[in-house]
Amino acid sequence: MIETLLVGLDAALRIDTFVWISAGLLLGMLMGSLPGFTTTMGMSVLVPISFLVGDPLIGIPFLIGVYKGGIYGGSVPAILVSMPGTGASIATVFDGHELTKKGQPRKALEMGLYASAISDFFSDVFTLVMIIPVAAVVLNFGPPEIASVMFLSLVIIAVTSTGPVIKGLIMLCLGVWLGFIGADPFSGMARYTFGTNELYDGFHLIPMLIGLFALPEIFNAVKEGDRSGSRIAFVGERLRLAELKRSLRTICRSTVIGTGIGLVPGLGQPIAAMMGYIAAKNASKTPENFGKGELDGVAAAEAANNAVNGPTMVPLLTLGIPGDAVTALLLGAFMMQGLRPGPTLLETSGETVFAILIAMVFANVLFLIIGYVTIPLFARVVTIRRSLLIPVTIMLAFAGTYLARGNPFDIVTLIGFGLVGIAARTARFDVAPMVMGFILGRELEYTFGQTLALAGEDWMRFAFVERIGMTAVLIATPIIGILLGTRMNRLRQRAIAREQA
Amino acid sequence: MSIDPVGVAAASRWFGSRGRVRLAAPLFCAAVLAISLTVAQAQYPEKPITLIVPYAAGGSSDLNARVFTTFINEYLGQPMLIKLVPGQAGQKGTLEAVRSAPDGYTLLFTDNYRDQLHRYTFRNDAYDTNTDLVPVARVNYGEIGIIVRTDGPYATWAELEADARARPGQLTMSHSGLWVALFVPALQIMNNLGLQLRMVPYRGGGPAKAALMAGDVDVSMAFPATVAADVEAGRIRILATAGPERILEGVPSFAEIGLPATTGFMHRVVMAPAGVPEDRLRVLREAFARVQAEEAYQELMDQLGENTEYLDGVDYELVRRQQSNDYRELAESLLEQ
Numbered sequence: 001m002i003e004t005l006l007v008g009l010d011a012a013l014r015i016d017t018f019v020w021i022s023a024g025l026l027l028g029m030l031m032g033s034l035p036g037f038t039t040t041m042g043m044s045v046l047v048p049i050s051f052l053v054g055d056p057l058i059g060i061p062f063l064i065g066v067y068k069g070g071i072y073g074g075s076v077p078a079i080l081v082s083m084p085g086t087g088a089s090i091a092t093v094f095d096g097h098e099l100t101k102k103g104q105p106r107k108a109l110e111m112g113l114y115a116s117a118i119s120d121f122f123s124d125v126f127t128l129v130m131i132i133p134v135a136a137v138v139l140n141f142g143p144p145e146i147a148s149v150m151f152l153s154l155v156i157i158a159v160t161s162t163g164p165v166i167k168g169l170i171m172l173c174l175g176v177w178l179g180f181i182g183a184d185p186f187s188g189m190a191r192y193t194f195g196t197n198e199l200y201d202g203f204h205l206i207p208m209l210i211g212l213f214a215l216p217e218i219f220n221a222v223k224e225g226d227r228s229g230s231r232i233a234f235v236g237e238r239l240r241l242a243e244l245k246r247s248l249r250t251i252c253r254s255t256v257i258g259t260g261i262g263l264v265p266g267l268g269q270p271i272a273a274m275m276g277y278i279a280a281k282n283a284s285k286t287p288e289n290f291g292k293g294e295l296d297g298v299a300a301a302e303a304a305n306n307a308v309n310g311p312t313m314v315p316l317l318t319l320g321i322p323g324d325a326v327t328a329l330l331l332g333a334f335m336m337q338g339l340r341p342g343p344t345l346l347e348t349s350g351e352t353v354f355a356i357l358i359a360m361v362f363a364n365v366l367f368l369i370i371g372y373v374t375i376p377l378f379a380r381v382v383t384i385r386r387s388l389l390i391p392v393t394i395m396l397a398f399a400g401t402y403l404a405r406g407n408p409f410d411i412v413t414l415i416g417f418g419l420v421g422i423a424a425r426t427a428r429f430d431v432a433p434m435v436m437g438f439i440l441g442r443e444l445e446y447t448f449g450q451t452l453a454l455a456g457e458d459w460m461r462f463a464f465v466e467r468i469g470m471t472a473v474l475i476a477t478p479i480i481g482i483l484l485g486t487r488m489n490r491l492r493q494r495a496i497a498r499e500q501a
Numbered sequence: 502m503s504i505d506p507v508g509v510a511a512a513s514r515w516f517g518s519r520g521r522v523r524l525a526a527p528l529f530c531a532a533v534l535a536i537s538l539t540v541a542q543a544q545y546p547e548k549p550i551t552l553i554v555p556y557a558a559g560g561s562s563d564l565n566a567r568v569f570t571t572f573i574n575e576y577l578g579q580p581m582l583i584k585l586v587p588g589q590a591g592q593k594g595t596l597e598a599v600r601s602a603p604d605g606y607t608l609l610f611t612d613n614y615r616d617q618l619h620r621y622t623f624r625n626d627a628y629d630t631n632t633d634l635v636p637v638a639r640v641n642y643g644e645i646g647i648i649v650r651t652d653g654p655y656a657t658w659a660e661l662e663a664d665a666r667a668r669p670g671q672l673t674m675s676h677s678g679l680w681v682a683l684f685v686p687a688l689q690i691m692n693n694l695g696l697q698l699r700m701v702p703y704r705g706g707g708p709a710k711a712a713l714m715a716g717d718v719d720v721s722m723a724f725p726a727t728v729a730a731d732v733e734a735g736r737i738r739i740l741a742t743a744g745p746e747r748i749l750e751g752v753p754s755f756a757e758i759g760l761p762a763t764t765g766f767m768h769r770v771v772m773a774p775a776g777v778p779e780d781r782l783r784v785l786r787e788a789f790a791r792v793q794a795e796e797a798y799q800e801l802m803d804q805l806g807e808n809t810e811y812l813d814g815v816d817y818e819l820v821r822r823q824q825s826n827d828y829r830e831l832a833e834s835l836l837e838q
Contacts, residue, residue, distance in 0.1 A: 043560040044585070048571045051801060139715040143701075173615075186588065186702065188623065188679050201588045219786050265708070319714065320730060321707040325559035328707070332564040342730025405584065407593075453701040454673060454717055 001132075008354025011057060012362065020058045021363045022217040025370050031066070031072020033378065035085045035214075036206055036400030039070030040325040046176045047329055054339035056352055058451075061359040064489025067326055068309060068367055071269070072116045075302055076378050079108045081393045083214040085400070087205060087270030087370025087439050089304040090432065091277040093213050095290065095297030103236050106379040110239035111247065111295050112302040119255040119303035121364040123310035126259055132346070134263065134311075135318035140469070141264045143450035149264070150444040151269050154437065155477050159485035160278045161433045162291055168433045171424070175437025176444075178203060185446050190339035198409040203417075206404040208438065210397050212424075212431045218397070219422050221390055235379045239295075247299040250280045254300050254476050258307025265315050265323035266447075269305040270439050276304025282484065288495035297439055310360070317341050317353060545605060545781045546579040552771070553601075554610045555594025557587040560705070565769055565807060566610050569789075572798045574582060576788040581608075590623055590680065591615040592795040599628040603776035605785065608637060609802025613768045614681055618826040621832030622680050634772040636814035637782060637822065638789035641807050643724040644743035645686045645765035646752070650713060651738045658758050661720060662694065669697040673718040675709040676700055683709060683722040685831075686743065686765035692834055693760050713737070724767075725749060763827060770817060786814055 022048075031042035043066050050059030058180055071088060078089040079096035092112065099108035111474035154172065161168030181192045182202025193199035254276035262271040279292040280300030290297050313330075315321045322328035334341050346353060382389065401414045411419075424431050455462040463471045552570060552634040556562040565583065570581040586594035591611065598609035616630050647658065665672050674685040683706065691698060701718055703709040706727060713721040714736060723737075725748070731737040742748050743765030745756045756762050772791065774781065792798055793811035802809050812820070 038558075040558045041585075044563055048567050051568075052571065073772070139711065142712060142715055142717045183590075186679070197589065201593075265517070265711070266704075319711060320727075321711045322559075322705075325557060328559040328705070331707075332559075332561070332805065336568075336801055338804050340730045343734035343736060345729050388806070405588070406584075407588070434571070446702075450701055450703070453699060456671065456673070456699060 004350045005128075005354050005358075007351045009358050011351060011355035012124060012358040014057065017057050017359055018362070018366065020053075020062040021065040021359065022366050022370060024062040024067075025069040025363065025367055026374075028069025028071075029073040029076075029370070029374060030069075032070035033076040033084065034073075034400065034403070035077050035083045035210060035396055036403035038086060039067060039403070040329070042066055042283040043329045047333055050333050051336040054337075056334075056339060057355055057359065059337060060330070060333055061363065063330060064356075065363055065366075067330075068120060068306075068363060069370075070372065071306055071309060072113065072302075072367070075112045076109065076267060077396070077450030078213075079112060079298070080105055080378065080382050081214060081389075081396070082217040083393070083397065083400070084209045085206070087209070087268075087435075088273055089301075090209065090213075090270060090435055091273040091301035091305075092298060094277065094301070094432070095292070096301075097217070098293035099295070099298065100290070100382055104293070105382050106236045106375060107239050107243075107295065108298050109375045110372075110377055111244070111298045113368065113375065114239070114244055115247070115251050115299040115303040116256070116306040117364050117368040117371065118251050119307040120309060120367070121259060121361065122255050123259045123262065123307040124357070124361045124364065127310040127313055128354070128361060131314055131318060131357070133183070134314050135370045138215050138263055138265065138315045138336045139319070141266075142467075143447040143454065144467045144470040146264060146266050146471070147444055147447035147451050148470040148477075149272075150440050150447065152473055152477045152480065153275065154440050154444065156484060157177050157433050157436045157440075159353070159481050160281065160488050161430045163428060163430055165485060165489070167429050171429055171431065172433040172437040175434035175439075176441030178434070178439035179438045180445070185442075186449050196411075198407075203413055203438070203443070203481060204405060204407070204410050205439065207401040207410040207414040208417045209435065210401055211414045212421040212435060212484075214393065214397050215414070216421040216425050218390060218393055219418075221386065235376065235383060241268050243295055247296050250283075250296050250300045250427055251303040251445065253279055253283065254303035255307045258304040259311050261304075262308035262311030263314060265312070265321065266443070268324060270436070272308045273305040274436055275300045276300045282420035282487070287488075287491050290500075313357070313360075317382060318343065320345075544578070545784055546577055548606065549579050550577065550581045550606050550608060551584050551601075552581050552608050552610055553594045553598045554583050554585050555587060555591040555598075555615065556585070557586055561767065561805075562610065562612070564805065565640065565802075568801050568805070569792055570799065572792045572795055573788055576791045577784070592619070592620060592623060592625060592627075596627050598772065599633040599774055601774055603774040604775045605773065605781035607774065608632065608785070609772040609774075610640075611770055611772055612682075613766070613821070613824055614685055616770065616772070617821060618680060618685060618828040618832065620825075631821075631825065633775050635775050635777065635782070636817040637771040637773050637785050638814050639810075639812035639817045639820075640769045640771060640789070640793075641802065641810055642766055642768045643726075643807070644748060645681075645683065645722050645767070646725045646728075646739045646742040646749075647690075648710075648713060648721050648723050648728055648737050648739055649719070650716065651735055653716075653719065655720075655740065655826055656730065658753060661740060662696065662758070665696045665698060670699055672698050672720060674698045675703050675712040675718040675721045677702065677706045677709045678702060682706070682724075682767050682787070687722060688835065689764045689831060690760060692831065693764070694758075710737075723767075724806065728807065729827050761827075763823065768812075768817070768820070782814065790833075818828065 031037045046066055050063050053059040074085040074089045075092045077083040078092045080100055082093055082097040084090050084093050096108045158168045158172045159165055181199055183200055184191055257276045258272040261267045277300045280296055281287045302310055310324045312327050316327045322331045331341055401410050421431055554566050570583055574580040583805050586597050600606035649655045675686055709721050710723055712718045728737050739752050741753050742757050743755045745762035747754050755764050790811055793809045799809050
């Protein structure tokens with residue numbers, strides 16, 4: 001094992017590998033920062049380059065660079081113009097965009113970058129060292145366990161949303177219901193589509209996100225007009241070392257959460273980012289600052305979503321099972337290089353695999369450098385005059401929506417959810433539980449259906465013998481929910497009392 | 502038709518001086534005429550061809566398309582660009598292809614289930630694949646195999662069949678989604694042999710295989726290439742493979758276990774909207790045929806676990822008619838229940 005690692009290290013230390021990773025990172029960041037252009041789309045376009053190169057130590061690290069760059073790139077528009085390009089950057093919007101509004105976009109971007117790079121680095125090291133022992137554990141997570149964890153996540157999101165719990169619950173249920181629109185995943189029958197073809201696939205996540213998060217911001221900015229002065233936006237200060245140090249605990253916590261979630265195929269970055277954020281808010285001494293431009297919130301979300309990346313390689317490499325579309329593309333890229341992911345890969349080409357994993361760890365260092373160089377460029381976006389920035393943002397919102405799948409109906413979705421977002425903001429409803437309800441509700445339904453199909457008639461045996469893990473999570477759910485809920489309530493009241501004092 | 506940019510610059514300089522305008526007019530006319538003549542004579546294709554891929558990014562079909570489109574520009578003289586149009590179980594992309602102009606500049610990459618089976622399972626008035634699409638070429642095909650765990654109770658298909666018969670509706674099978682590559686042959690098997698398995702859906706072949714390996718389900722299906730590493734490692738056993746003859750040593754064919762020889766084949770096909778001129782179809786078919794002969798292409802496909810069994814569109818049309826009948830019966834037998 002150690003020997004293979006050393007040979008791998010030797011093979012990975014190549015200047016051309018690093019050049020290609022850098023190219024991938026840069027391309028990924030650019031693509032990720034364009035709303036509507038997802039990492040999956042970017043990678044799928046770039047896959048031919050990787051196989052034409054013909055060297056696994058160039059082609060695959062290149063794609064890994066695109067992957068990492070893309071995930072981080074998505075947080076750039078989230079922070080600058082409140083436009084999350086994917087579900088992974090929802091939690092980044094909460095505090096990231098508030099910081100931009102306070103004139104600190106650079107600070108938020110830098111915190112995002114450092115948190116992402118640090119957590120990515122450690123989750124990759126974890127993957128590299130633990131790949132063999134962890135592989136056996138991964139298979140134990142099936143639909144029943146995923147369904148129970150999703151249910152727990154929904155409960156946690158509902159009780160920790162800002163404002164009264166009942167409002168959070170209403171929005172959550174609304175989101176879950178929105179997720180039901182479209183084809184039933186088990187029979188293919190249309191539900192709540194009102195006979196239209198457009199709704200057969202349900203609402204698309206990207207227009208929903210842009211509509212709910214970006215359009216209300218634009219609306220507010222237009223309403224305020226130039227009253228607030230056209231020079232409120234600054235690049236702002238750099239992140240101070242002390243600030244980074246203060247968030248190190250949060251970054252560590254989020255790294256652990258993200259890595260854990262990444263190991264379970266099918267949970268994904270949106271849940272990781274949300275859970276990391278909620279955990280940070282719960283552990284904070286000043287939870288009332290979350291959502292109002294708390295640097296720690298940016299760190300929590302960004303560290304958690306990037307930590308998912310590394311561990312998704314475990315089921316991919318050891319079992320040949322891709323957890324999502326991005327890893328499915330990587331699977332193809334590996335196969336085209338003559339590396340067949342699966343139980344025999346580590347025996348037959350262990351050196352190449354470890355070289356790739358080591359290159360993945362080093363990629364984070366390059367990631368830090370490239371991100372650092374590009375941040376001032378990105379941050380300058382918001383210093384454009386408002387009368388120019390707002391139209392450009394509107395254009396980005398519509399173009400991004402259309403780009404995502406080229407469906408004109410998505411424009412309607414965008415405007416519709418924009419109106420919902422504006423209404424919700426006026427009535428002081430938090431839209432985050434709705435979006436999470438939408439994302440998780442669909443998955444929960446699917447995994448629950450799978451669980452029922454698996455369980456068959458003897459469900460007692462299924463729940464208490466075969467799937468004891470699922471049952472344990474389900475029993476713990478109300479307890480965790482009540483504890484968290486009362487704690488949040490107490491904190492909220494304390495914050496109100498403090499404000500009045 | 503390509504205009505030399507240097508020539509354009511020179512011409513505009515020449516026309517730029519006013520005294521020459523009178524002379525320029527007839528020359529301009531002549532030039533336009535010359536250009537339009539070259540257009541008329543130009544070889545198809547003279548601009549990039551769009552290939553509509555009605556699958557999500559990252560799937561095996563996306564990957565297949567990326568491989569052959571990378572090679573085909575050499576033989577067409579023009580690039581073939583992929584346009585992913587996922588949605589409505591492939592109907593959205595198919596509809597877009599059907600509605601595009603039949604000029605050979607828009608093609609569709611599909612498979613036999615989307616082409617012939619979904620007409621019965623997802624009723625649709627917007628198009629009829631049989632009259633609206635013509636096959637250009639079959640790029641490759643896959644034969645499905647029935648797989649179990651090696652540490653499970655089944656060493657042969659006969660044992661599995663006997664157990665399934667003894668406990669109807671008790672055995673579970675994982676599949677990759679409704680009405681596609683693993684689900685359809687499983688239905689055909691159950692229908693033909695009178696078996697009843699509990700079908701558990703997963704999002705794609707990978708997760709379906711994972712469910713088998715984890716012991717969550719009793720049996721699954723897979724294209725042999727996708728489980729080659731697991732078979733080698735001794736974790737998965739293939740009990741039977743599709744087709745009239747054996748393709749793996751010691752593994753019975755579907756014909757031997759009492760199934761029709763056509764069950765369990767997935768064909769990947771390039772289609773064109775009906776009405777494409779014959780000469781353009783010929784150009785396309787020839788290009789696909791020549792790509793299939795290229796070594797570098799064969800090597801890449803081999804590593805992906807795909808064969809390069811090219812079949813000309815004309816011949817595939819016959820296969821297609823047969824499928825149409827089989828699938829109608831299958832769909833009817835199910836929708837009645």
